Amino acid sequence: MVTTMLAVARISPSRVGAVINRNVGALRSGPSYWLVLLSGFFEPVLYLFSIGVGVGALVGDLVLPGGRTVEYAVFVAPAMLAVSAMSGALAETTFNFFFKMKYSKTFEAILATPVKPFEIAVGELAWALVRSTVYTGAFLVVMVVMGLTSPGWALAALPATLLVGLAFGAVGMAISTLMRGWQDFDMLTTGQFALFLFSGTFSPVQDYPAAFEVAVAVTPLFHAVELVRGLAIGELSWGLLGHAAYLVVMAVAGLAFAARRIQRTLCV
Amino acid sequence: MSKQPLQSLIHARGLVKRFGDFTAVDGIDLDVAPGEAFGFLGPNGAGKSSTMRMIGCVSMPTAGELRILGMDPVRDGSRIRARLGVCPQLDNLDPDLNVRENLTTYARYFGLSRAEARRRAEELLDFVQLRDRAASQVEPLSGGMKRRLTIARALVNEPELVLLDEPTTGLDPQARHLLWERLFRLKQQGTTLVLTTHYMDEAEQLCDRLVVMDGGRIAAEGSPRSLIETYSTPEVVELRFPDEADYAGKLEGIGRVDPLPDRILLYADDGDAAVAEVHRRGLTPSSVLVRRSSLEDVFLHLTGRTLVD
Amino acid sequence: MAHPTVAVLERHLHLYRRLWRASVFSSFILPVLFLVSIGIGVGNYVGEIGGVTYLAWIVPGVMASTAFQMAVGESTYSVLGDFKWVRAYHAMRATPVGIRDMVAGWMLYVLLRVVIAAVVFLGVTGLFGALLSPWAVVTPLVAALVAVAAAAPVTAFAASIDNDSYFALLFRFVMIPSTLFAGVFFPVEELPGQIRPLAYLSPLWHGVELSRAATLGGAPPWPVAVHAGFLLLFAAAGLAWAVFAFRKRLQD
Numbered sequence: 001m002v003t004t005m006l007a008v009a010r011i012s013p014s015r016v017g018a019v020i021n022r023n024v025g026a027l028r029s030g031p032s033y034w035l036v037l038l039s040g041f042f043e044p045v046l047y048l049f050s051i052g053v054g055v056g057a058l059v060g061d062l063v064l065p066g067g068r069t070v071e072y073a074v075f076v077a078p079a080m081l082a083v084s085a086m087s088g089a090l091a092e093t094t095f096n097f098f099f100k101m102k103y104s105k106t107f108e109a110i111l112a113t114p115v116k117p118f119e120i121a122v123g124e125l126a127w128a129l130v131r132s133t134v135y136t137g138a139f140l141v142v143m144v145v146m147g148l149t150s151p152g153w154a155l156a157a158l159p160a161t162l163l164v165g166l167a168f169g170a171v172g173m174a175i176s177t178l179m180r181g182w183q184d185f186d187m188l189t190t191g192q193f194a195l196f197l198f199s200g201t202f203s204p205v206q207d208y209p210a211a212f213e214v215a216v217a218v219t220p221l222f223h224a225v226e227l228v229r230g231l232a233i234g235e236l237s238w239g240l241l242g243h244a245a246y247l248v249v250m251a252v253a254g255l256a257f258a259a260r261r262i263q264r265t266l267c268v
Numbered sequence: 269m270s271k272q273p274l275q276s277l278i279h280a281r282g283l284v285k286r287f288g289d290f291t292a293v294d295g296i297d298l299d300v301a302p303g304e305a306f307g308f309l310g311p312n313g314a315g316k317s318s319t320m321r322m323i324g325c326v327s328m329p330t331a332g333e334l335r336i337l338g339m340d341p342v343r344d345g346s347r348i349r350a351r352l353g354v355c356p357q358l359d360n361l362d363p364d365l366n367v368r369e370n371l372t373t374y375a376r377y378f379g380l381s382r383a384e385a386r387r388r389a390e391e392l393l394d395f396v397q398l399r400d401r402a403a404s405q406v407e408p409l410s411g412g413m414k415r416r417l418t419i420a421r422a423l424v425n426e427p428e429l430v431l432l433d434e435p436t437t438g439l440d441p442q443a444r445h446l447l448w449e450r451l452f453r454l455k456q457q458g459t460t461l462v463l464t465t466h467y468m469d470e471a472e473q474l475c476d477r478l479v480v481m482d483g484g485r486i487a488a489e490g491s492p493r494s495l496i497e498t499y500s501t502p503e504v505v506e507l508r509f510p511d512e513a514d515y516a517g518k519l520e521g522i523g524r525v526d527p528l529p530d531r532i533l534l535y536a537d538d539g540d541a542a543v544a545e546v547h548r549r550g551l552t553p554s555s556v557l558v559r560r561s562s563l564e565d566v567f568l569h570l571t572g573r574t575l576v577d
Numbered sequence: 578m579a580h581p582t583v584a585v586l587e588r589h590l591h592l593y594r595r596l597w598r599a600s601v602f603s604s605f606i607l608p609v610l611f612l613v614s615i616g617i618g619v620g621n622y623v624g625e626i627g628g629v630t631y632l633a634w635i636v637p638g639v640m641a642s643t644a645f646q647m648a649v650g651e652s653t654y655s656v657l658g659d660f661k662w663v664r665a666y667h668a669m670r671a672t673p674v675g676i677r678d679m680v681a682g683w684m685l686y687v688l689l690r691v692v693i694a695a696v697v698f699l700g701v702t703g704l705f706g707a708l709l710s711p712w713a714v715v716t717p718l719v720a721a722l723v724a725v726a727a728a729a730p731v732t733a734f735a736a737s738i739d740n741d742s743y744f745a746l747l748f749r750f751v752m753i754p755s756t757l758f759a760g761v762f763f764p765v766e767e768l769p770g771q772i773r774p775l776a777y778l779s780p781l782w783h784g785v786e787l788s789r790a791a792t793l794g795g796a797p798p799w800p801v802a803v804h805a806g807f808l809l810l811f812a813a814a815g816l817a818w819a820v821f822a823f824r825k826r827l828q829d
Contacts, residue, residue, distance in 0.1 A: 036742050039749040050757030051615065057767055058631070059622040072622070186599040193607065197614035207621060326670050327828060346673040354671035360664030364592050373591060376584035377672035425672075 011122065015115045019123025020130075022106070040091055041135045044080040045142060051202060052076035052148075065206055066235055077148040078157070078229035079201040084139045085161040085228075086221060087192070088132035089169035094188060097124055098176045107266055117262040121255055125169050132165030133158075149232045157231040160244070164224040167247040170254025171220070177261035195221040220250055276301055277429050277460055278323055282332035285318045292318040294484035295332065300462060302428075305455050307475035308464040309563065315484040316464035317357060320433050323462065324354050337428065350378060353427035357434050359414050361406045367417055368393065368402040371424055378425040385424075392420040396450060412443025419450065430454065432463040436470060448473050468563035480563075480570055487570040492563060499569045500561040503539035507532045507546065507553040518551060526568060533565070581674040585682025586689075588665070593686075603650065604694040608643040609701055612636065615762065616707075626764075629709065629793055636707040637716060637788035638761035640698050644691045644720035645781045648728035649752045651687050653744045656735035660826055670827050680732070680819045687728045688721055695720035702792075710794025719791065722808045723784035729815025736822040760785045780811045 056072035063069050100106035107120055140154040140161075149157070175188060198208070199221035205213050216222050227243040230236060278300040285293040293315040300306045308316040321327035323336060325345040334341055336348045361370050368389050375385035393399045396416040401409065409417065415435065422430055435451070436444040451474055455461055465471055471478050472492045480487045480495070488495055501523065508531045509515050516527045519534060522545050526533040536542035539558035546553065593600075612632065616639070620631035627634065659665040666679055695717040702708060734747070758768060758775075759782040765773055776782045783804040790797040797804055 033742065036745040039746055042749055043753060046753055046757050050762055051619070054758070054763035054767055055615070055619055055623070058626060058763055059619065062622060183596075183599055186602065190602045190606075194610060197610050202614055203618035203621065207618060324671055346675055349671060350673040352671070356667065356671065358664065360668040362588075362592075362663060362665055362668070364595060364663075369591065373584075373588050374668065374672070376587055377581060377669055377674045379581065379584070379673065421668075 011116075011119055015119045016123045016126065019110065019115065019120055020127050022110070023124075023127040037131065040088060040131075041084070041138055043087070044084040044135075044139060047083075048073070048077055048080045048142070052080070062204075064233075064235070065204060068235070070233065071148075073146070074148050074233060075204075075229075076202060077143050077146075078232035079199070079225045081136060081139050081143065081157065081161060081232065082164055082221065082224040082228040083196055083201065084135045085132050085164040086168040086195075086224060088135040089128045089165040090172040090192065092128035092131050093124060093169045093172035094176050094185065097173055098179055098185075100124075101176065101262070101265070102179075107262065111266055117266065118259040120262060121173060121259040124173060125166070125255060128169035128172075129162065129165050132169065133162060136161035136165070143232070150234070153232055153234045156234075157228055160228050160231050163244060163247045163251070164228065167220065167224070167250035167254070170251045170258065172254075173258040174254040174261065177258055177265060195219055199225050201225055220246070223247060275299075277337055278306075278462065279335040280333065283319070283322065283329055283334055284331040285315070285322060285327065286330045291484055293322070296479075296481075296484075296486050298479070298486075300429075300460065302460055303458050305461040305463075305474050305476045307462075307471045307478035308481055309466065309468070309471045309478050309567070310464075310481035311466055314481040316481055317433055318484075319481075320431055320462070320464055324352060324431050325349050350425065351428050353422035353425065353430040355415075355419050355422045355430070355432045355435055357437070359418050361414060361417060361421070363406050366403050366405055367398055367409070370406065370417060371421055374421045375424045380425070388424050388426075392423055395423070395453075396420040397446075410443070412439050412446065415439060415443070415447060416450065419447070423454075427459070429460045429462065432461065434464055434466070436465070436467065444470075468567075471563055480567055482567075482571045488566065495563065495566045496561050499566040501535040501537055502561055503536055503542075504559055504561050504565055505534040505536060505539050505542050505546075506555075506557040506559070507534060508555040509551075510554045515551065515553075518549060519546065522546065533568070535561070535565070581672075581678040582681045582685070585669065585674060585678055586685045589683065589686035590689075593690075600690075604643070604647055604690065605697055608639050608694075608698055611639055612702070612705070627793075630707075632705065633707045633709060633793065634789070635762060636702045636705070637792040638785045640695060640702070640716055640720060641723055641784035641788045642756045642759070642761045642781060643698060644695055644723045645727050645784065646752060646756060647691050647694060648687055648724040649731050649747070651690065652683075652728045652731040653735050653747065654741060656683070656732050657738065657741055657744075660736060661739065666823065666827060676820055676823045676827065679823055680729075680816065683732060684725060684728060684816070688724055691724040692717050692721050708792050710792060712791040712794055715791050716788045719784055719787045722787075722805065722812065723780055726780035726784075726808045726811035726815065729812055729819050731815075733815060733818035733822040736819065736826050755779045755781045760789075780808055783807050 052073035056076065059072040061069050062072050062075050064075070110120060111117065136158065140149070140158060143149045144151050144154050179185065179188075198212075198216055199205075199219060200216065201221075205216055205222065208216060223243040223246040227240055227247070230240045230243075276299040278298055280296060280298040282295045282297065283293055284291065284295050296315075296319065308314075308319060310316050318327065322329050322334060322341070325336065325341040325348050328342060337351055339348050341348055362373065365373060371389035371392055372382075372385040375388055376382075380388065393402050396419060398413060398417060398420070401413065406414065406417070419432070419435070422432075432451070436447055439447065448470070451461065451463075455474070461474065463470075463474065475492060477489070477491050478495070479489045488499060490498065505523075507515070507519075515532060516525050519525050519532065522542050523534050523536040526535070534542055534546075543556055543558060546556075612635070616632040616635050620635075623631040625631070660667075669679055699708070699713065699716060703713075731747070735744075758772070759765070759779045760776065761781075765776040765782060768776060786797040786799070787801065787804050787808075789795075790801070
C-alpha cells in the first residue's frame with residue numbers, strides 16, 4: 001500500500017497522457033474499431049428494450065423494498081446502466097489490455113521510454129473510463145428520453161457510473177495480468193455473465209433464497225447496481241455509501257495489483 | 269481408362285493462367301515422366317506456384333491443355349488429388365493437433381481406415397525422423413521439423429506424384445541438407461517429384477530435369493548439366509574493379525562479358541587462362557574469382573538479371 | 578472407405594476433444610442460468626401467460642435461442658480461423674475432399690453440438706416441470722433446423738471476410754437483437770408494427786414458435802409447414818451461399 005502511495009506521488013501526468021494518447025491514435029486505425037466501440041453501447045440498450053419494456057409489459061408494476069411502486073422498466077434500466085459501465089470498462093482493460101501486453105508488445109515498447117509501469121496502468125484505466133463514460137452518458141440520455149429517470153437524478157447517477165467503471169476497469173486490468181491465454185477469457189466472460197444475471201438486475205435480490213442473497217451481496221456488480229439504482233430513481237440512503245466504499249476499494253486494490261504485475265511481467 | 273503405363277504423369281500444352289488482366293502463366297508446354305525429379309526454377313512471380321497449383325488441381329487453367337495422371341483436372345480433380353502428395357509453400361499444419369494427429373487426420377481425408385492411417389503415420393514419423401516428437405504440439409517445432417512434417421503429411425496417401433512448392437525456403441543450411449537427403453531417398457524409391465525453387469543448388473541437387481521460368485514462360489529446359497553446357501561456359505571469372513570505369517569494353521574478346529552492378533562476369537572455357545589474359549592487358553581488378561559455371565549463370569544469360577534479387 | 582465428409586467431421590470432433598471444457602458453460606450452464614434469472618426471477622412477477630407459467634412459456638424459446646446462438650457463435654472465429662490462420666481448408670483442398678464435403682462436415686459438427694445441448698436442456702427443463710406435452714421430444718429436431726438455418730449463412734459470411742472485427746458487429750446487430758426480440762422472452766405481437774416483420778424474417782422466431790407449440794402442446798401461429806418451410810429455405814440458401822463462399826476463397 002505504501003509503495004503504491006509513493007508511486008502515485010511520483011506519477012507524471014504528461015507521461016500518463018502519452019499512454020492515453022496512444023489509444024486515441026489507435027482510434028484512427030479504421031472504421032471497424034469505431035463501429036465495434038460504438039456497438040458495445042447497444043447491448044445494454046437492447047436488453048433494456050427487450051426485458052425492461054417487452055417483458056416489463058407482462059410484469060406491469062413492481063413494488064420496491066422501500067414500498068414505492070415503479071414500472072418494471074424503471075427498475076431494470078439503472079441495472080443496465082451499471083452493466084453498461086462495467087462492460088465498457090472491462091472490454092478495454094481485459095481483451096484489449098491483454099492483447100497489448102501479450103501479443104502486440106505495446107507495453108514493452110512503451111516501457112523502453114521513461115514511462116513507468118504505474119503510469120501505463122493509470123493511462124490504460126483512464127482510457128477505459130473514457131469508453132465506459134461514453135456508454136453510460138449515452139445510456140442516461142436514453143433513460144431520460146424514455147422517462148425512466150429525471151434529468152436531475154441522471155446527473156446524480158453519472159458520477160456513480162464513473163466509479164463503477166473505475167472499479168471494474170481496475171479489477172479487469174488486474175485479472176488480465178494473470179491471464180495465460182485466450183482460453184482463460186472464457187472464464188471471465190462466464191463470470192461476467194453470471195453477475196449480469198444475478199446481481200439484483202432483473203428482480204430484487206430480496207426475492208433470491210436467503211443463502212443466495214448473502215452470496216450475491218459479496219459480488220461487485222450487486223453493489224454497482226444498488227448504488228446506481230438508488231441515485232437514478234432517487235431513493236437515497238446511507239447504505240449507498242457502503243456500496244460506494246466497496247467500489248473504491250476495488251478500484252484502488254485493482255490498480256495497485258495491476259501495476260505491480262506489469263512491473264513484474266515486463267521489467268525483468 | 270487405359271491400362272498401359274502412362275507416357276507422362278503431367279502433360280501440358282499451351283497452358284495459361286490469368287488473374288484478371290495479369291497473366292501468371294503464359295502458354296507453357298510440359299511433360300513429366302514417371303520416376304523423374306522435375307524442377308521449376310525461377311524468381312518470385314515467374315509463374316511457378318501458379319503452375320504448381322494447376323497441377324495440384326486446386327486452380328483451374330484459363331486456357332490450354334492439361335492432363336494429370338492421364339486425367340482431366342477440371343472433371344477428375346478429386347480422383348487426381350487422391351493420388352497426389354502436396355507440400356504447399358506455406359505450412360498449413362493444424363496447430364491444435366499434435367504431430368501424429370496431423371498425419372492421421374490428414375490420412376482420413378483420403379478415405380484411409382483409422383488403423384491404416386495410424387500405420388502410415390508411424391511409418392512416416394520414422395521416415396522424416398520425428399518419432400520422438402510424435403506427441404508434441406506443432407507450434408514449438410522448428411521450421412525444418414514443420415517442413416518435414418508437412419512432407420510426411422504429403423506422403424500419407426502413398427502418392428505417385430509429389431508436388432513440393434519451395435520446399436526449403438526459409439530453412440537454415442542444416443535443415444535444408446536433411447530435407448534434401450529425405451527427398452533423395454524418396455526419389456530413389458521411384459516417387460515422381462515435381463518441385464519449384466529459386467535456389468540453384470537445390471535444383472542441381474534434386475532435379476533430373478528442369479525448366480527455367482521467367483515472366484510466365486519457359487525460357488529453357490533440360491538437365492542441370494545440359495543447361496549449363498548450352499547456355500554457359502564450363503568456368504566463370506568474377507572480376508571486381510576499384511573504380512567505375514568502363515572495363516567491359518576492355519575485356520572484349522576474352523569471352524562473353526556480363527557487367528553487373530557490383531562485378532563483371534567473364535565466361536570462359538579455361539578460367540585461369542582468361543585471368544592471365546586480363547592481366548596481360550594491364551588491367552588490375554581488386555578481386556578475382558574463378559569458379560565453375562552454375563545455373564545462376566544460365567539464368568542470368570536467359571533473362572539478363574540475377575535470380576536472387 | 579470413410580466418406581470425405583466423415584473425415585472432415587472427424588477433424589472437427591478431434592479438435593473439440595481439446596476445447597470442450599470452454600464450451601460447457603455456453604452450451605449447458607448458460608441457458609439454465611438464463612431460465613433461473615428471467616424465467617423464475619422475473620417470472621414471479623409475470624404470473625401466467627397464455628394459461629401457462631412464464632417459465633414454461635420461455636423454456637422452448639430459450640432452447641431455440643441457445644441453438645441459434647451456438648450455431649452463430651461456432652460458425653464465426655472457427656471458420657475464419659480455418660481459412661486465415663490455420664489454413665485447414667487449404668490443406669483439405671489438396672486432398673480428395675471436395676468443397677461440399679467441407680461444408681457438410683462442418684454443418685454435421687455444428688448439428689451434433691447443438692442437438693446434444695438441446696437434449697441435455699430438454700432433460701433439465703423436464704426436471705423443472707416446464708414441459709407440458711409429449712411433443713416436447715421433437716424440440717431437438719427443431720433446434721437442429723434452427724442451427725443449420727443460422728450456421729449456414731454465418732459460415733458463408735465468415736468464409737467471405739478477412740477481418741474478424743465484423744463478428745463483434747454480427748453479434749451485436751444480428752445475434753443479440755434476434756435473441757431478444759424474436760419471441761423468446763415476450764410475444765412478438767408486443768413489438769411495434771413496423772419492427773414485427775423483422776422478427777418474422779428471423780429464423781429464430783420460427784424455431785421459437787415451433788418449439789413452443791411442441792412443449793406446450795398447442796398450434797403455432799402459422800401452419801407448421803410454413804414455419805418449417807421457412808427454416809428449410811433459409812438453410813438451403815445458406816448452404817448454397819456457403820459452398821459458393823468456400824469455393825471462391827479456395828480457388829486461385
